[in-house]
Amino acid sequence: MSPEEIQQIFFVECEESLAAAEAGLAACRAGTHDSDTVNAVFRAVHSIKGGAGAFGYSALQAYTHTFETLLSDVREGLVAIEEQLVDLLLRALDTLADHVEAAREGGDAPADAALIAEMEGAMAGNAAAAPAAAAEPEPAPQPEAASSDDDDEPKPIDDLDLAALLDDLTGGFDAPAPAAASTNAPAGQDKRWKVHLRPRAGAMRNGSEPLLMLRDIAALGGESVFCDVSQVPPLDSFEVAQGYLGWTFAMPADVAEDAVRDIFDFIGDDCALAIGNDEEIPEFRAEQTAPAPKAEPIAVAPAAPAAPAAPVAAAPVAVAPAPAPAKAPPAAAPAAEAKPDSAEKPAAAAPAPPSAGQSIRIDLFKLDRLIDLVGELVIAQAMLVQRLDGAGITATEELGLLESLTRDIQESAMSIRAQPIASVFSRVPRILRDLAASTGKHVKLETIGETTELDKTVIERLGEPLTHLIRNAVDHGIESADVRIAAGKPPEGTLTLSAEHRSGRILITIADDGAGINRERVLAKAVEKGIVSPDAQLSAEEIDNLIFAPGFSTAQVVSNISGRGVGMDVVRQNVKDLGGRITIESVPGQGTAFILTLPLTLAISDGMIVDVGDQTLVVPLAHVVESLRPGEGDFHGLGSNAQMLNVRGRFIPIISLKTALGAPTGATNPQEGVLIVVDTESAGQAALLVDDICDQRQFVIKSLATNFRAVEGVAGATILGDGKVALIVDVDGLVACALPAQERQAA
Structure with a gap:
């Protein structure tokens, strides 16, 4: 796969991450969030930061770092989730989407200095609220390093000052010395459980930082009880990109396993991870090899003398694996991780079957080609049936089977292109926030049927019509807060988006609870512009449809939202191009609904x-x-x-x-x-x-x-x-x- 293809995958994943973060922050605004919601938003932003670092998007990476730091403080409880903070996070997410778009198109990064200052202010304003227990402990004094010999031979690992070496490798991460480590749970914590982890080679790719992950575990209350250094090779074989250290953490009983796994969600297979209690996971020890050249002072069994690549394939909790070659098979690690307590099984056991819900990315051109071929198959099947009927050949059973298989293939191929309309609905909250800033009207969004699926081509071409209709509903339909209060309505308007299947088609409704269409004003404006004659007798439906006439607008002032008479005619034309129709239902004083009737597929x-x-x-x-x-x-x-x-x-x-x-x-x-x-x-x-x-x-x-x-x-x-x-x-x-x-x- 070329770097350009990988880069495109990154941007697709950015869209998915932005959608996930949007959904999480929407739950925070509605007050339906929990710790998993905040963690999901953090993971989404962290994923974008990692990819930005890998592809060299420095502006995107720098901005995302500040955003991620604020979210880290939120999930650690240092910053309280309040309405003002959620608004800040939503604005930060909007700017993050602009950063991603600028990186994709190669344009200039958006201005973010003021927003970064706001996020840093939110962190600084809550710094005093951080609990004293969260402060990092003073690092233990380190013994002086052993003096070097006069010869040029590299020293074996047991002749070095291990404490100093660990401090250099981990950046000062506080881990108790192995001699003082204990696998027994502390007093009063007899229900603690263990986390064994070992970052592999490549754990620092894509912006990942294993040290930060260790600190995240500590922030959850994890206590480092053992650090395995048995895989550290002699210095002449040391490679900085490899992973040589492993850790055992004792976790409090009230910490959920998913909270730990979420920390390592982005790093994936680049970090070996095993979770369980004392009965499920044995003590984290060095790997045994035979024969053993010499005993290591900190491990139960000796390690291989010099095999720098062995940690890549070795599972962190296997007790007695077979000797590992310099390039161990990649299947060894998944097998050992799946059953960490199976000491008798070799490290090269078969990998576990893939879990349900896995997916692959397919180039859209290949998918379109498949749909075209299915269409040609349908035509060929029809031609065959007609040719046999014309020749008087009876093959009812065979033709029935062919027709059934053709239909199954067609339905399967179409289902591949089908996508939930939630990908379109997810863009609406940002549109409403922008409109609220420019019009002063606050609108609550309600969505129904967002899991309804339709063809990807239809979804891609729905964005522009929906945007026009939503902007029109907020600007023309929903009244200002004081007018709504005077009319006995809540000050906040409501916009409802719904989608449903009906009779082989899909119905998308955009409804508001505003004032409805002022038909007298619409008719007067149409007569003024010469769209209809002054003596025309039009029904209510015909008057409503006048708003689709080119150049028609009832706006008093031209703004960046409306007033130039373009938009609604474009909406109707776009819907017609999709093979659909648009109708209007409006009740004065109660609101207006635009109903789009579209085909499920265009093929x-x-x-x-x-x-x-x-x-x-x-x-x-x-x-x-x-x-x-x-x-x-x-x-x-x-x-x-x-x-x-x-x-x-x-x-x-x-x-x-x-x-x-x-x-x-x-x-x-x-x-x-x-x-x-x-x-x-x-x-x-x-x-x-x-x-x-x-x-x-x-x-x-x-x-x-x-x-x-x-x-x-x-x-x-x-x-x-x-x-x-x-x-x-x-x-x-x-x-x-x-x-x-x-x-x-x-x-």
């Missing part, structure tokens, strides 16, 4: 193949309710041309596809064709008149706008089994356009 769907004259069309099955051939008394005329269908006592309009799409031939009399009852989001149910229904099968959606041009009432095109191109009917758009025309004709 493959199910449809009904129909004939209209000499044309073959596809009606998406997600809209189809039923199909029927009407009798003479089932339909009735309305006006000069409009007709209504009586469906079990309920009348719905009949729309001829021949007339709606401008086909040269086709049925216009309901008794001459077939009626397909469809359901739409904006206009309810309608009956589409076609000549005949040919088949029902999957189809691959091809963009008509990309390959030709956009056509009103047509959502796209597909290739049929016989190689012909068929148009896909945009049911929502066609019904919405056809019904006003029928109403005008009836009037």
